[in-house]
Amino acid sequence: MRIGLGRVRSWLGLAGVLLTLLPFALSPGATGAATSMLIAALFALSFNLMIGQGGMLSFGHAAYFAVGAFATVHAMMAVERGSLWLPTPLLPLAGALAGLVVGAVAGYFATLRSGVYFAMVTLAIAELFHTLAPNIVGLFGGESGLSAMRQPWLGLTFGSAREVYGLVLGWAVLAGLALYLYTQTPFGRLTLALRDNERRVAFLGFNPHRSKVLIFTISAMFAGLAGGLLAVANESANYVLFGLGYSANVVLHTFIGGSTVFLGPALGAALLTLFGYVTSDLTRLWLLYQGLLFVVVMMFMPLGVGGFALEKAKTARSADVSRSAVVYGLRVPALGLVAAGTVFVCETLGVLLSRDYLAQTERLGKMLPISVFGRGWMPNAPITWLAPLALFALGLLLLRLADRRATADSMAESDR
Amino acid sequence: MQWTAMTRIAVVTLTAAIAAPGGAKAEQLKIAMIEALSGPAAQTGIAFTEGMRYGVDRLNAAGGFNGQPVKLLEYDNQGGPTGAAEKLKAAIAEGARIVSSASSSAVAAQLSEDIRKHNLRNVGKEVIYFNVGSEAYELTAEKCHFWFFRMGTNPYVRIKALVRAMKDNNVLGEKIYSINQNYSYGQDHEKAQAQFVKEAGATVVESVLHDVNKIQDFSPYVAKIKASGAQTVITGNWANDIILLIKAVGDAGLKVRIGNTSLDTPGTLGNAGALALGSYLVKIYNLEAGGAPGKAFIEDFKTKIGHYPYSEEPTSVFATALLGEALKLVNFKGGDIDAKAVALALEKAKWESPVGPWSVRADDHQVILPITISEVSRAATYKVDTTDMGFKLVRVVPADAAAVAPSPACKMQRPG
Structure with a gap:
């Protein structure tokens, strides 16, 4: 059964309403995090135009993101000085323009090669920026970067987190829509063809290099727009944005979300940004958990979270719903138990081996009890190590049960 | 839609009920430390945070503030300025009135500008930025503002003290070679070295800037040093750039003395080995300094934190002690905290550290502090990196002798 377009539309409409109302229910800090999620989502969508649709793995996409951020800050500074007239809501356009220009030049060279060589060239271009930027103080502001201030426009001060969120949401939705409509155009179809069989595209009379430069440029333009939104939100830009970390993050976001589904990368980016925001203050080990999450998603959902969900939605029949409800009723708590056991051990070890604790x-x-899950645990008591082990074992057991149940269900299905 | 409107009203009412001031309740002073607590920069970030924790514990042992203990909130900046900007919003929402960070100047510039803008937009709810270790000179020059306090050194203060002490000890020589990293920090060092070597009556025979932590072999630079006939090399290099420089100088059998700012970073002496003997180090504090009060401080620190204070850790301890003196000058009688009054009190406060007085200069909010000069020696009391070497105190440069005139670029606007 295909999911009807009408249903997709109503879901998207509901999501839109929720996103619009979100800042009214959140604190300014959480609204800031929601803004970052939107920006990361747009960046991941622009990146997915390359990898998911064009089949080109760019390892240096942060370059265009950062170029967009710097262009926007320069525009904002010019507005502040009074030497440029540009209303605050239109500032990100400066980022899009810069991304487009730099993307066209970089894309021309990078797309001369494909595969691993293409990835290496994009990485090299990003590193080139990363190395050069701190030395060109006038353009990139040195180590402390550039900063500017959003100016009021039409009665809006753009001083509160809520107004900034609104601005970013507007642009992210517009850009996301534009990227979606792109996939529906003949050129969008050609992009998919290039990914699947470049030689054949050439035989059909298209110039693959020229097409790839165009795809690269459009992707860089949207990355620049996302960077521009970041610059508007933070009122600053710093050369660290060119760093490998930002380029790697967008790859991570895209694959966790699923590059085969249009909104998958946006979902992955939003989820992981939220994950970092929430967990980084709870535990110093959050990067470890993020890595584990990536491994688990890649092992069990190779199509990413978005791909997995879509697959399930497509194959779901009303008759199956009650059956898979049982399977997932087992799987979800099972995964929870496995995760709890893992976190338990990691956190206990993390405290036990820390300098603070050793000194104490x-x-x-x-030894004093270590606090995990709101309770003190003595490191030399067997229960401290048996409890997580039991959680882990119980989780695995439930997973086995769920698997067996699922196999039995599909056997019954094929018998019919 | 009705349901959503209802939820909105409920949420708004609830938030208002929670946020409403319950009569004349005393505001607790909250200090937010926004540092790198995960990822590659965590080693430095955690050390700074430990120093801050120790400092705040001492404030609380002395009775806290406003009838309550001072609370330290710790936030992970997730490795860069973007994460720091987000965490700043969360910290302010949590009620932090003093925000602190130490290591990265990129983060410091972001926080400084964000707080300046926040205070412009939220009069009456101002926040103080209490930086305890970022060296970028422009923070107290072009970018200085009333709410920013630099409670540590900058390249000019350090090099002035270093050159003066080397001159007084007759180890400066006539010909100086200046080698630094090519970014804003290294460029500040190059300027400071040129200025103070000239004031000491010696000559910088050659000055060079090189890539940051990318060079594996410094022998071409050593050849240049040899050809220049310099007797002393002064450098602001840190991490690999100082280790490999010392090794290359030693391997070439060149007899020059090195003056540096980062030899005490854990691992540096261990890696450079005996070749580092005789090098000079300029730092806020030396473990051998300060007589009986100094000894009492480092022993107390060791029992609480687990090791003797190293690197920049004493900075946050001494800075919070000065803050404690400032807090004694204000009294909010158990009501709300006025950040402006605290900032003005910081300008007046004075604290006697084991090596001399600490105070804040009102013109640019740079702390005026004594500096210690040490020599890498086998005769040092406290050995480091499991070597037989340590830092032998050469002399303490008093606060007024180490102070450098405020930058003319700092045009501070004081609140009315």
């Missing part, structure tokens, strides 16, 4: 033990001559 030496000073007091005895």
